[in-house]
Amino acid sequence: MRNTRTLTRRAVLAAVSVTAALALTACGNDDGHHSTSSSAAASADATAAAHNAQDVSFAQGMIPHHRQALEMAKLAADRASSAQVKDLASRVEKAQDPEIRTMSGWLTSWGEEPMPGMDHSGGSAMPGMMGGSDMGELEKASGTDFDTMFLTMMIEHHQGAVAMATTEKTKGEYGPALSMADDIVTAQTTEITDMNKLLGKS
Known part of the structure; x- marks a missing residue:
């Protein structure tokens, strides 16, 4: 028993x-x-997890938005007549090119793709994006006409970026994205003020 x-x-x-x-x-x-999982893998998982749909939308939208700003800035090198406009264009390039690389890295780490089917004309639905005809006119302009057109278009472009970044600051979750959004708002608001002064506006 x-x-x-x-x-x-x-x-x-x-x-x-x-x-x-x-x-x-x-x-x-x-x-x-x-x-x-190892601590490294856990850390990578945590990084990938600490974001939401708004963060993805912010990166996917801001990359083509920045790319168009770079295209506009590059045109200033041999078309602008004002040294101040050329300097501003250089500032845009130095700030936004690294941000594109950073945001592309985020999307890769999250397993997300850049915004599909995005081209110059397709981006016009985003705030401040220029349509194909606008970009065509800017490419044909030179001298003071270019300066005025560039500044007017870049102000609108920057205002759109500030609006997108403000949405990210309100609804985003990913720390580095929130930090970049804050930088974009600060830098581009300052540049809008500078551009308005160059146009003779207060």
């Missing part, structure tokens, strides 16, 4: 152990398997 009881007890204990192990495994899976 004792042997039978002992065997029964062992069987019960074994079953309980297996059940407990399964429960722990299930909990580990629910947890996103952080318990079994």
Whole structure:
């Protein structure tokens, strides 16, 4: 009898152990398997997880928005007559080119693609984006006409970027994206003021 009881007890204990192990495994899976991953992998998972749909939308929208600003800025090198306009265009390039690379890196780490089907004309739905005809006119202009057109268009472009960045600051979650959005608002608001002064506006 004792042997039978002992065997029964062992069987019960074994079953309980297996059940407990399964429960722990299930909990580990629910947890996103952080318990079994290395600290580096856990850190990468945390980075990828600490963002929301707004962060993705911000990066996907701001990349083509910045790219158009760079196209406009590059035109100033041999078309603008004002040294101040050329200087401003250079500031735009230095600020926005690295930001494009940074945002592209975020999208890659999140497993997201750049905005599909984005081209010069397709981006006009975003705030401040120029249509193909606007860009065509800017490409044909030179001298003081270019300066006026460039400043007028870039002010509108910057205002759109500030609006997009403000939305990110309000609804985003990813720390580096919130920080970049804050930088964009600060820098581009200052540049809008500078451009209005160059146009003779207060």
